[in-house]
Amino acid sequence: MSSDAPSYPVRPFTDEEAPAFAAQLDFGFHENPPQEAHDLWQGLLPRERSVAAFDGDELVSTGGDFPFELTVPGGVTVPAGGVTMITVKATHRRRGILTAMMRHQMHGWHERGDAPVGILLASEPAIYGRFGYALGVQHLSLTVPRGDNGLSAVAGSDKFRMRMVDPLEGYERCQEVVEANRLGRPGMMPRVGDGWRDAALADWEFARDGAGPLRCVLAEDADGTTVGFARYRVKEGYNNPARPECKVRVKDVYGRDLASYVAMWRFLCDLDLTSEVQAEVPADDPLTFLLADFRQAVPRLQDMLYVRIVDVDRALAARRYATAVDVVFELSDPFCPWNTGRWRLRGDADGAECSRTTDPADLVLGPRELGAAYLGGFSLGALGRAGRIEELRAGALAQASRAFVSDVAPFVPFGF
Ligand SMILES: CC(C)(COP(=O)(O)OP(=O)(O)OC[C@H]1O[C@@H](n2cnc3c(N)ncnc32)[C@H](O)[C@@H]1OP(=O)(O)O)[C@@H](O)C(=O)NCCC(=O)NCCS
Numbered sequence: 001m002s003s004d005a006p007s008y009p010v011r012p013f014t015d016e017e018a019p020a021f022a023a024q025l026d027f028g029f030h031e032n033p034p035q036e037a038h039d040l041w042q043g044l045l046p047r048e049r050s051v052a053a054f055d056g057d058e059l060v061s062t063g064g065d066f067p068f069e070l071t072v073p074g075g076v077t078v079p080a081g082g083v084t085m086i087t088v089k090a091t092h093r094r095r096g097i098l099t100a101m102m103r104h105q106m107h108g109w110h111e112r113g114d115a116p117v118g119i120l121l122a123s124e125p126a127i128y129g130r131f132g133y134a135l136g137v138q139h140l141s142l143t144v145p146r147g148d149n150g151l152s153a154v155a156g157s158d159k160f161r162m163r164m165v166d167p168l169e170g171y172e173r174c175q176e177v178v179e180a181n182r183l184g185r186p187g188m189m190p191r192v193g194d195g196w197r198d199a200a201l202a203d204w205e206f207a208r209d210g211a212g213p214l215r216c217v218l219a220e221d222a223d224g225t226t227v228g229f230a231r232y233r234v235k236e237g238y239n240n241p242a243r244p245e246c247k248v249r250v251k252d253v254y255g256r257d258l259a260s261y262v263a264m265w266r267f268l269c270d271l272d273l274t275s276e277v278q279a280e281v282p283a284d285d286p287l288t289f290l291l292a293d294f295r296q297a298v299p300r301l302q303d304m305l306y307v308r309i310v311d312v313d314r315a316l317a318a319r320r321y322a323t324a325v326d327v328v329f330e331l332s333d334p335f336c337p338w339n340t341g342r343w344r345l346r347g348d349a350d351g352a353e354c355s356r357t358t359d360p361a362d363l364v365l366g367p368r369e370l371g372a373a374y375l376g377g378f379s380l381g382a383l384g385r386a387g388r389i390e391e392l393r394a395g396a397l398a399q400a401s402r403a404f405v406s407d408v409a410p411f412v413p414f415g416f
Pocket of ligand 1: 028029085086087088089092093094095096097098099100121122123124126127130
């Protein structure tokens with residue numbers, strides 16, 4: 001933005017401005033949700049973490065971030081700002097308003113010290129790279145055909161009792177299964193409180209893409225413990241005179257172990273009158289190895305979570321490392337200048353520290369390279385081979401790459 005361009009002050013919105021904030025969201029995303037959807041999402045957003053820009057009295061942008069606890073490699077968590085509701089009024093685009101909101105947000109996290117990492121789901125991947133966000137998590141999108149190409153049983157997967165429940169009635173039991181998975185997979189986050197429960201179970205017609213209501217099935221073991229669950233919708237399909245072709249759209253599917261996870265999938269793949277099951281799963285999901293004909297599942301990698309390292313020292317010290325690492329890197333970060341400089345990272349599977357140093361650098365990289373590798377979904381080595389990291393000490397890149405890797409692919413459990 002040039003210095004003589006009009007400026008648009010950026011701040012949290014007030015109660016009186018809530019309707020204008022909601023109206024701009026509808027306008028920006030071309031959606032028409034019911035008022036209760038706005039009430040729910042505005043209620044989840046701590047008001048001081050909301051952000052809007054103003055042209056005089058007119059609210060011309062929306063945004064905010066949710067305070068999340070993000071699982072990172074090593075089974076530990078780090079506070080993360082979950083960026084949400086980003087829009088700029090069509091009449092005010094390309095005047096630097098998104099840039100101002102991004103700056104307000106990242107400077108706020110840094111000054112308050114409450115989010116060393118920012119995360120978001122991007123409507124368009126090209127938007128956020130300039131602010132230091134990088135793709136850090138991919139999901140595998142699968143469309144599994146019903147029938148012979150399906151999923152074989154594994155030991156124990158047929159021993160559970162399957163039970164349909166009202167999604168609200170079953171929610172707490174489902175949450176226990178998610179909790180059992182949470183620290184084992186980078187990218188997971190807890191849903192804390194009634195508001196996040198209501199968001200998980202929201203069933204507004206505008207967001208169903210023509211599918212039916214949300215269903216919930218539980219798997220229980222012999223003593224009644226819930227060991228797996230799936231929440232899904234079915235989109236009806238009776239236009240083919242030869243056969244019914246209803247389509248199962250999975251929202252959540254979890255098991256406490258492989259047998260219970262496979263039990264859920266076998267249930268979903270065998271619903272009468274359906275022709276396919278569509279779901280997003282982790283990139284290393286067991287289905288990759290268990291489906292009889294993986295190609296028929298039309299696997300597609302989907303860009304999912306974008307990660308911004310906001311406070312490099314706190315963010316890198318918060319995670320664990322697969323192998324011992326001791327590396328000095330030179331970071332250039334004009335958008336978050338407090339990160340610029342030389343840092344020494346020392347860490348292993350038990351802990352890590354990252355602090356400023358005057359020692360010579362082993363690697364030269366930017367915040368996007370660290371963001372891409374942070375959750376273990378992409379390797380530093382691959383980024384180096386793509387010309388994104390400069391290695392100044394032979395062997396440093398390979399050492400850092402081995403350390404940053406996660407044995408378990410990251411996964412984002414819900415949209416926000
Ligand atoms: C995306 C959006 C928020 C951008 O807001 P904006 O105020 O126009 O952005 P800025 O003026 O700060 O743009 C900063 C830079 O990003 C670029 N940019 C903005 N939107 C972009 C897009 N969709 N694709 C590629 N580049 C984009 C601008 O061209 C500008 O580049 P420059 O610095 O080289 O000039 C706005 O277009 C919008 O509301 N889109 C619809 C809703 C949406 O997609 N929201 C994102 C949800 S994750």
